[in-house]
Every structure is written in C-alpha cells, then in structure tokens.
Amino acid sequence: MLLGVGVLGSAYKGEIKYLQIIDESGNADDSLFPRDLADPKVIEMYKAMMLARAIDTKILSLQRQGRTATYAPGLGEEAVQIGSAMAMRKEDIFVPAFRQGGVYLVRGLPMEVLLLYWMGYEEGNIIPKEVNGFPMAVPVSTQMPHSAGIAFAQMYKSRDVAVVSYVGDGGTSEGDFYEALNFAGVWKAPLVAIIQNNQWAISVPRSKQSAARTLAQKAIAAGINAVQVDGNDVVAVYSAVRDAIENSKKGPTLIECVTYRIGMHTTSDDPTKYRSDSEVEEWKGKDPILRIKAYLSKRGAWDDTKEKALVEEQAKTVDDMVEKAEAFKPDPKNIFEHVYGSVSETLKKEMNEAEASYFWQGEI
Amino acid sequence: MMLANMVTAINNALELLLRENEEVVLLGEDIGKDGGVFRVTEGLFDKFGERRVIDTPLAESGIIGTAIGMALSGLRPIPEIQFAGFMYLGFSQLVNHAARYRSRTRATRTVPMVVRTPVSGGVRSLEHHSESPEALYSHAGGLVVLEPSNPYDAKGLLIKAGRGGDPVLFLEPTRLYRLFKQEIPEEAYEVPIGKANILSEGEDLTIITYGTMIPVVKDVVEKRKLSAEVVDLRTINPLDNETIVESAKKTGRVLVVHEAPRSFGVGAEVAAVIAEEAMFELQAPVIRVGAPSMPYPFPGYEKYYVPNEKKISDAVSRLLSL
Numbered sequence: 001m002l003l004g005v006g007v008l009g010s011a012y013k014g015e016i017k018y019l020q021i022i023d024e025s026g027n028a029d030d031s032l033f034p035r036d037l038a039d040p041k042v043i044e045m046y047k048a049m050m051l052a053r054a055i056d057t058k059i060l061s062l063q064r065q066g067r068t069a070t071y072a073p074g075l076g077e078e079a080v081q082i083g084s085a086m087a088m089r090k091e092d093i094f095v096p097a098f099r100q101g102g103v104y105l106v107r108g109l110p111m112e113v114l115l116l117y118w119m120g121y122e123e124g125n126i127i128p129k130e131v132n133g134f135p136m137a138v139p140v141s142t143q144m145p146h147s148a149g150i151a152f153a154q155m156y157k158s159r160d161v162a163v164v165s166y167v168g169d170g171g172t173s174e175g176d177f178y179e180a181l182n183f184a185g186v187w188k189a190p191l192v193a194i195i196q197n198n199q200w201a202i203s204v205p206r207s208k209q210s211a212a213r214t215l216a217q218k219a220i221a222a223g224i225n226a227v228q229v230d231g232n233d234v235v236a237v238y239s240a241v242r243d244a245i246e247n248s249k250k251g252p253t254l255i256e257c258v259t260y261r262i263g264m265h266t267t268s269d270d271p272t273k274y275r276s277d278s279e280v281e282e283w284k285g286k287d288p289i290l291r292i293k294a295y296l297s298k299r300g301a302w303d304d305t306k307e308k309a310l311v312e313e314q315a316k317t318v319d320d321m322v323e324k325a326e327a328f329k330p331d332p333k334n335i336f337e338h339v340y341g342s343v344s345e346t347l348k349k350e351m352n353e354a355e356a357s358y359f360w361q362g363e364i
Numbered sequence: 365m366m367l368a369n370m371v372t373a374i375n376n377a378l379e380l381l382l383r384e385n386e387e388v389v390l391l392g393e394d395i396g397k398d399g400g401v402f403r404v405t406e407g408l409f410d411k412f413g414e415r416r417v418i419d420t421p422l423a424e425s426g427i428i429g430t431a432i433g434m435a436l437s438g439l440r441p442i443p444e445i446q447f448a449g450f451m452y453l454g455f456s457q458l459v460n461h462a463a464r465y466r467s468r469t470r471a472t473r474t475v476p477m478v479v480r481t482p483v484s485g486g487v488r489s490l491e492h493h494s495e496s497p498e499a500l501y502s503h504a505g506g507l508v509v510l511e512p513s514n515p516y517d518a519k520g521l522l523i524k525a526g527r528g529g530d531p532v533l534f535l536e537p538t539r540l541y542r543l544f545k546q547e548i549p550e551e552a553y554e555v556p557i558g559k560a561n562i563l564s565e566g567e568d569l570t571i572i573t574y575g576t577m578i579p580v581v582k583d584v585v586e587k588r589k590l591s592a593e594v595v596d597l598r599t600i601n602p603l604d605n606e607t608i609v610e611s612a613k614k615t616g617r618v619l620v621v622h623e624a625p626r627s628f629g630v631g632a633e634v635a636a637v638i639a640e641e642a643m644f645e646l647q648a649p650v651i652r653v654g655a656p657s658m659p660y661p662f663p664g665y666e667k668y669y670v671p672n673e674k675k676i677s678d679a680v681s682r683l684l685s686l
Contacts, residue, residue: 149433179426344602
C-alpha cells in the first residue's frame with residue numbers, strides 16, 4: 001500500500017485515480033503506456049534523470065567543501081522532475097519551487113546558471129527566455145498564486161500555453177496553495193499544478209501535514225481535476241502531465257506525485273534525528289532511476305557499455321558546469337542597480353558610500 | 365478641465381489607463397458590478413467588461429499573488445485591496461516577491477503592478493478599516509509607496525505608476541476621498557514619483573507631512589498665520605531627501621506630521637535624514653507629531669488618537685519656542 005492513496009466517501013461522488021505504468025521491478029502496463037513514448041524518448045528520460053542526479057551529487061559535494069551556500073538536494077525525486085519537464089511543450093511555462101533542478105535541466109537552462117544560484121548569486125536567476133521558466137521560489141507555496149496569474153495571462157493573450165507549477169507536500173498546507181487552485185478554478189486557467197510529495201517537509205511527515213487521505217483531493221474543493229501518480233515512475237508522471245497539458249484549455253489539473261526525499265531537506269538538516277533508516281532503505285528500493293533502467297534493460301534498449309559511456313560523458317558535463325560557474329566574478333554594484341527601474345537617490349548615495357570604502361572589505 | 369474629488373479622479377485615471385493599454389487589467393473584491401465599496405471603480409465594469417475588470421474570489425494574498433504572475437507575464441495589473449487592514453494577508457507576496465523580483469533576477473523580470481488600497485481613519489469605520497501602514501511597506505525596499513493628498517496628485521501619480529515598471533503601493537486616504545473637489549485636466553497627465561510638493565513657501569518653520577494630515581496642517585498654518593513651508597511628500601518611498609533637506613536648511617525648524625503611529629514611522633526617517641544632512645543648520649531639534657504608538661483604536665476613541673489641530677498647533681508652539 002502506497003502512502004496517501006485513498007478514495008473519498010459519500011461527500012464527493014467520484015474518486016481520486018491513481019496512476020502507475022511501470023512497476024517497481026520495471027514491468028510496464030502496456031494498456032496504459034503512452035503511445036508517443038518510444039524507446040529513444042525513454043532513453044532520453046533516463047539520461048536526464050542520470051544527469052540530474054550527477055549534478056545533484058556534485059553540488060552536494062561542493063557544498064560540503066564550502067564552495068556553495070546551503071543546498072536542497074533532489075535525490076530520489078528525479079522522476080517527478082524529468083517526467084513532467086519532458087511532457088511540456090516548448091511553449092509551456094514552468095514555475096518551480098526549489099527542488100526542481102531536473103526541470104531546469106530538461107528545459108535547457110545552462111547548468112552553470114543553476115549552480116550560480118546555489119553559490120549564492122542572483123545572477124543564477126537570469127533564465128534565458130527560451131527556457132520559459134521562472135526562478136526558484138523559497139517562501140513555501142508563494143509561487144502558486146503567481147502560476148495562476150501567469151496562466152490567466154496566457155488565456156488573456158489567447159495563447160495556447162499551459163503553465164506547470166510545482167509545490168511540495170508541506171506547501172499544500174499553505175493558504176497560497178489553495179488560493180491559487182481556487183483562482184485558477186474560477187478562471188478555468190491553463191494551470192497544471194504538481195505536488196512533488198516527497199513525504200517530508202523538513203522533519204514533519206506527510207501524516208502530520210494533513211488528515212486528507214490524498215493531497216490530490218485538495219483539488220476537489222477548488223472544483224478542478226485531480227490525479228495521484230506514482231512519482232517514482234517517470235512514464236506515469238509523463239503521461240499524467242501530458243494529459244493535463246492537453247486538457248489545460250478546459251481548465252486546471254492538480255497532480256500529486258508520490259515520491260520520497262532520500263536525502264536531507266537541505267545541507268543544514270540531519271534527517272537521522274526524525275526518521276528511521278529502515279524507511280529510507282525501503283524507499284531506496286523504489287529508486288526511480290533503477291526502475292526505468294530495469295525497464296530499458298528488459299527491452300534490450302540499455303546495457304552496461306552504454307551505461308559506462310554515459311557516466312563518463314556526464315562527468316565531463318558536470319565538471320564543465322563547475323568550471324563555468326566558478327569563473328563568475330560578482331560585482332557588488334549589482335545589488336544596488338536593479339532594485340527599481342532607476343536607481344533612487346538614496347540607493348545612489350549608499351552605493352557611493354559603499355564604493356568609497358571598498359564595500360567594507362578593505363583594511364580599517 | 366473637470367471638477368473631481370479624489371474618488372472621481374482615481375476612477376478617471378483608471379479609465380484612461382484601461383483605454384490606452386490593453387495590458388491593463390483591474391482585479392479585486394467587489395470592484396466589478398458593485399464598483400468597489402468606495403465606488404472608485406464605478407462604471408468601469410460596464411465600459412470594459414469582466415475580462416478587464418475582474419471580481420476575484422475573496423483572498424488578498426491570492427489577489428496580489430496572481431497579479432504578480434500577470435505582471436511577470438506582460439500584463440499591467442492594478443489590483444485593489446478593499447482595506448489596507450486586510451492587505452497583511454498579502455504582505456508576504458508584496459515583500460517576498462513584488463519588492464524583490466527585479467533585483468533577484470537582475471532586471472530580467474519585473475513586476476509592473478499598482479496595488480491600490482484605502483488607508484487612514486477619521487471616518488468612524490469598524491476596527492481594521494483605518495490603518496496607516498506606509499512605513500511597513502517602505503521599509504521593505506523595492507516597493508514604491510505613494511500617498512496623494514488631493515485629486516490632482518491622485519490622478520497624476522496613478523497614471524505615472526500605471527505606466528511605470530515598478531511595483532507600486534497606491535495608498536488612498538479614505539478621509540480625503542470626498543472631502544473636497546478640484547479642477548483637474550480631463551486628459552491623462554503624470555505627476556512625478558519621488559518628488560515632494562511644496563504647498564506653501566515660508567521662513568519660520570517647515571512642516572513635512574502627507575495624506576490626511578495636509579488639510580489639518582493647512583488649517584493650523586492659516587489660523588495662526590504662520591510663515592510655514594508646508595511640504596507634501598506625496599511619495600513615501602523613495603523619499604525626496606533633496607527637498608526635505610533644502611527646506612530644513614532654509615527654515616532651521618522642522619515639524620513632521622503623520623497620522624501613523626509616531627514610533628518607527630516615516631517621521632523618524634525624515635528626522636534622521638535631516639540629522640545626517642542638515643544638523644548644524646537647525647535652530648531646534650526636529651519634532652514629530654503622529655498617533656500614539658499603538659494599534660488604531662475602535663472608532664469611539666479615534667478622535668483621541670488621530671493627530672488634530674490642537675496637537676499640531678501645540679507642537680508648532682514648542683518648536684518655535686526652542
């Protein structure tokens with residue numbers, strides 16, 4: 001029995017559907033398998049999940065060496081990120097929380113930009129237009145109303161564009177989460193809201209976050225569509241998000257992806273204080289990358305030789321990311337120049353004072 | 365020219381903005397068919413339709429948050445929050461996002477949005493309907509905070525804000541909404557942001573104020589035949605330090621008056637700027653007049669709370685005696 005799976009009773013006539021296409025051993029349900037998903041595309045997904053994890057592992061290690069600020073790793077949650085990002089059309093727009101590095105990756109953000117963010121520079125929020133994505137949002141769930149407003153704007157401008165936003169399980173307890181769904185529901189806005197339910201909001205488990213049996217059912221109160229998905233099954237995530245995007249012209253959908261945070265909340269957190277090793281071990285057995293690899297291997301589409309070459313190639317990509325990001329030289333003037341459309345007299349004065357004293361870095 | 369009170373001036377500015385730019389949309393609670401609880405948006409729903417004048421669900425964070433999303437996507441939303449006392453629910457959206465989206469993306473994304481909300485008391489409203497929160501929003505940095513004191517400035521500042529690229533809080537003093545009328549141009553015009561207005565020239569003292577306190581200060585100056593330089597800030601943030609400091613140097617005596625509580629208020633900032641820039645040209649310390657340092661009381665007690673002529677006049681006497 002998966003966590004959070006349930007059906008509502010008589011207050012609501014209907015049910016929250018649960019979708020799994022590839023089981024934990026890598027066996028696919030052909031009746032559900034998306035027809036547009038041939039092996040090359042599944043391999044592409046696998047590669048992206050591998051790269052997301054390689055980047056994640058690298059940033060974690062850089063943080064331990066003091067080369068980045070606090071980092072929020074996404075280990076174990078790659079299927080949600082890659083599956084959803086691959087389902088988007090080029091013109092679709094995404095609005096992330098802060099554990100969606102893989103989404104940025106698939107959408108073509110140069111990875112050194114992502115690393116700059118974690119190194120602590122606002123320049124890591126300069127996202128090229130063609131990526132069609134917004135910067136991360138750290139205050140939990142506050143990005144959700146933005147995504148409803150962005151979706152409204154697409155409708156207002158008669159664009160056939162869906163907006164895909166992300167929130168965690170903890171984020172679904174915020175008022176902004178419900179307000180966003182409610183506004184989008186009233187407007188019938190083209191919003192696809194994804195709950196990346198990794199079971200833990202820092203130290204608070206899913207069971208203490210809400211008495212609702214599923215998080216997906218929170219959509220019912222807003223009158224929008226809902227589905228719960230095995231978030232460690234990249235094909236199921238892809239399929240659910242693709243369907244929701246196709247349906248977005250008619251209105252919003254909430255998709256709960258049930259996954260697990262294998263690592264810590266951030267590098268400042270020690271999860272051994274509040275959860276058992278056995279629970280983590282159990283979820284490691286459901287690893288989304290191993291699952292899709294098993295699927296591909298069974299089909300003869302993947303083998304050890306390919307794997308070895310991929311790992312080597314991706315190691316180079318990761319090193320390249322670090323080299324480029326670490327070449328960045330911050331100019332302290334940058335923090336003053338873009339507070340307003342034009343620099344106010346007060347800020348000019350403060351910038352000049354700062355510059356005159358070498359931004360307080362010199363000898364006294 | 366047209367004869368307008370502040371309500372009709374703002375209504376007219378909104379209509380002109382809606383007419384000149386298809387990207388402008390209004391959203392808020394009861395702003396559509398009802399025309400807003402103060403009738404500021406009256407008639408706009410009929411003229412522009414529900415696509416552009418949007419009655420939203422009742423959720424202040426949702427209104428400001430979705431407006432931020434619209435602004436990030438190339439629209440120019442002008443949300444209304446029914447009362448400033450309810451805007452705290454959207455404080456997170458304003459401070460965490462509107463205020464810093466430009467700087468945290470190095471100006472690659474901006475939030476051209478004007479949040480309108482009624483402020484101030486003195487009209488015997490229920491609790492939570494009489495707030496003066498300008499200092500809270502100014503302190504955050506990144507938000508422009510405007511508070512007009514007359515129909516002419518209200519229209520010109522709103523048009524300027526609605527055409528600009530920064531997130532703006534447009535604070536509308538309810539007590540001034542219908543207090544008096546003024547001849548204002550019918551066409552669109554702009555009043556500059558960040559520029560205070562010297563309402564009267566004077567030699568003996570400077571009174572720096574804004575919003576609801578303007579008519580009260582004017583009455584004191586008139587009745588006592590003071591040679592006072594009255595400065596209407598109009599823009600709270602960014603503050604017009606130049607005008608403030610120049611006037612302080614000229615008269616050597618400065619009174620700052622606002623309806624908001626005195627402690628940690630705009631007056632403290634004005635006094636500090638003067639202390640830093642003009643201390644040795646002062647004849648007396650800067651004196652602040654504000655409400656007592658507490659939340660706004662129930663309407664039965666507001667006459668003891670909001671600064672009145674007597675309180676301001678006493679402060680003037682003290683300042684001139686020093």
